[in-house]
Amino acid sequence: MAYSDKIIDHYQNPRNVGSLDGNARNVGTGIVGAPECGDVMKLQIQVDEQDRIVDAKFKTFGCGSAIASSSLATEWVKGRTLDEALQIKNTDIVQELALPPVKIHCSVLAEDAVRAAIADVKQKKEQASPRPAGAAAR
């Protein structure tokens, strides 16, 4: 099975490899997959006050298609609001990278990683925001 040029490009020149401070209040981290399954993706997003994603980083253990899927996902989430980023579908990734059927799970994993990162940053924001009246102060 030959790789598409886009997969090779993302593999050779991955966009946004790296890590953000996972403890920061405005950073969300999603880690999905398992080593024994052959792929683990870590995807992080940093948001501004308006919930717009200003930075994204990834690290991936997996095949070339998994690396390319997560690299592409970081490119796509940047500049979007959290709600807009939730619109990214694995099928868009499949189409953009021309993933063969056996590699569709790589795109699913990338979508899951984006969702997990968004859920994480949303949860942090909820915890940090002022509680509704009546809630016990911490």
Place this chain on the structure above:
Amino acid sequence: MRSIYLDNNATTPVDPRVLDAMLPYFREHFGNAASRNHRYGWVAEEAVEKAREQVAGVIGASSKEIIWTSGSTEGNNTAILGVARMYADKGRHIITCRIEHKAVIDPCKFLESEGFEVTWLEPDRSGRVRMEDLRQAMRDDTILVSLMFANNELGTINPIAEIGALCKERGVIFHTDATQAFGKVPIDVEAMGIDLLTLSAHKMYGPKGVGALYVRRKKPRVRLQPIIHGGGHERGMRSGTLNVPGIVGCGAAAELCRKEMPTESVRIARLRDRLWAGLSEHLTDVSINGNLEHRLPNTLNVSFLYVEGESMMMGMGDIAVSSGSACTSASLEPSYVLKGLGLGDDLAHSSIRFSLGRFTTQEDIDETIKRVVSAVNHLREMSPLYEMAQQGIDLSKVQWQRH
């Protein structure tokens, strides 16, 4: 980028000397070896008999004990199904191992469905069968032990002579799939007590689609019920018009292996050791899978921790190797051989098999080291597992989000 072939356990190129020997049997000597009444047939038959001697000569057998096949899958099926059906009234128990090639595992599974009982031995962590396990698995109704000479993924060599001696003592037929070992390490069917031995031409610089099965004729005389019925060729054990050019190639390839083994095995082992020395010098967290003492000279199976096998292959440029990773196979299952060692699936996903051969040069090895080191570094840079390990996180204790 220059292409480098390090997948000789999958298949080897045909040696030009082998091809030269074969060509006349496509052209002027095209006769059917079974044509007993004209010169075309005699010439073909003579060539087939010469090849039989050449193959027998590698394993200390007599040429009368060699049956031609289409390759090792057929050879293993012929041996295992043939013994089971011929000796079924003596017993219906077979012993083999979990990390055998599929061409042994699947006929054994098939026999299970026909009511035979199979004991599946677990290898030790280096891929060797333990003699104690085999001894304990033997029963009064055991009719066949089938254990490979050397493992295709690991290169680990089984204690063949000990297995042969135990089988003799217990009166059990011993079959060994020697596809990877034939022509690479010395084999003697007498000294090792082997009753049936499978080999294939395309793993030893011969053509694809031809192989042989050694069937012992004396002490004991092994009989097989054929799986292919027809004109009664090959002493009735394998009917079908002989593939004369292929057989000539198999014989010529075997002869070259026999002659060159003393020098070639040393040269190739030296290159393999150079490869390992280079990899382990420039990379941390690498380990060899398989046995370090009992092994083929040409095979090196390495796990590169925190890096997935297929992505490594992608990063090496045009170097042909095999990976135990799920992603390289159609089944999406990681190597059952590496899993069978009990090392954990993550090691299987991170493994690469380098199998060297007659045409591997020192330049190939040095270039491979360079490209592998650079690919591993590139990938570790973007591996979350490597990052976590550097931070001192125990990966086995992490709660992963399986999907």
